[in-house]
Amino acid sequence: MTPFDLELFGCRSDNFGVLLHDPATGATASIDAPEEKPILAALARRGWTLTHILTTHHHSDHVEANQALKARFGAEIIGPARERDRIPGIDRAVDDGDRFDLAGHAVDVLWTPGHTAGHVCYHLPGDGLLFAADTLFALGCGRLFEGTPAQMWQSLxxxxxxxxxxxxxxxxxYTLSNARFALTIDPDNAALKERAGEIERARAAGRFTAPTTIGLEKRTNPFLRAADPGIRKLLGLPNATDAEVFAEIRARKDRF
Structure with missing residues (x-):
């Protein structure tokens, strides 16, 4: 199996665009479609032709360019079944536990409600890749627009x-702001303090903070660390459930 080539770039004010390209077949997928012009520029820069759009959720800043890109390239749009009616141009609806093939690479669909009710993430186990969209950020997680804290905790x-x-x-x-907030929740975490400094330097130099890894998030992202005794003590919730601790962290981030 030929490894994917990836192209990461900025869209809109703070969205990421990602293209996933299989050199053997020429298949090229856009993870969401935040904005047409930067996606076209990235395709042209690499000499790729768009064949698929993998939509994670219905928010306009993730689907704005669906119809334009589909009209231009005939790309197949794959998206969450639970938001089928809100995904422009959707061709194939997928749900939790589904697996589909992308140029010979397995793609597993994970339903992750919280940010929206039907949000999905795409996990490529053979490639060690996760496209988490607005469920999991570096040092953060998405706002709860349609789901409950308990749902988001389960998704995370x-x-x-x-x-x-x-x-x-x-x-x-969002990583710089997320890092500054994380330090208010987990101030004694040496790995977090080191990472926050790296993020400050990266953003000052104009570098992106994606990708991250699951392991790094588990060590430094307070939204994944609800069981940590130090965080529980700081929040005054030593005996709460993990979901309750998560809910308090999310509420504090909303006010940050």
Whole structure:
């Protein structure tokens, strides 16, 4: 199996665009379609032709270019069955536990409600890749627009159970703000303090903070660390459930 080539680039004000290209077949997938012009520029830069769009959820900043790209390339749009009616141009609806083939690479669909009710992530186990969109960010997680804290905690726990070396591509460049918030929740975490410094330097130099890994997030992302005794003590929730601790962290981030 030929490894995928990946192209990461910025869209809109803070969205990430990602292209996934199989050199053997020429198949090229866009993870979501935030904005047509940067996606076209990335395709032209690499000399690739778009064949698929893998949609994670219905928010406009993730589907805005669906119809334009489909009209231009005839790309197949794959998206969450639970948001089928809200995904422009959808051709194939997928749900939790589904597996489909992308140029000979297995793609597993993970339903991760919380940010939206039907949000899905795409896990490519043979490639060690996860496209988490607005469920899991570097040092953060998505706002709960349609789901409950308990749902989002379950979704994040599902992602945290993936192999630690899984490379995670996420939907937005929020990492600097996330790092500053994380330090208010987990101030004694040496790995987090070191990472926050690296992030400050990367962003000052104009570098992206994607991808991350599952293992790095488990060590430094407070939204995955609800069981940590130090975090529980700081929040005054020593005997709460993990979901309750997560809910408090999410509420504090909403006010941050």
């Amino acid at each position: 726990s599902k992602l945290a159970a993936l192999p630690e070396d899984t490379r995670v591509y996420f939907g937005h460049e």
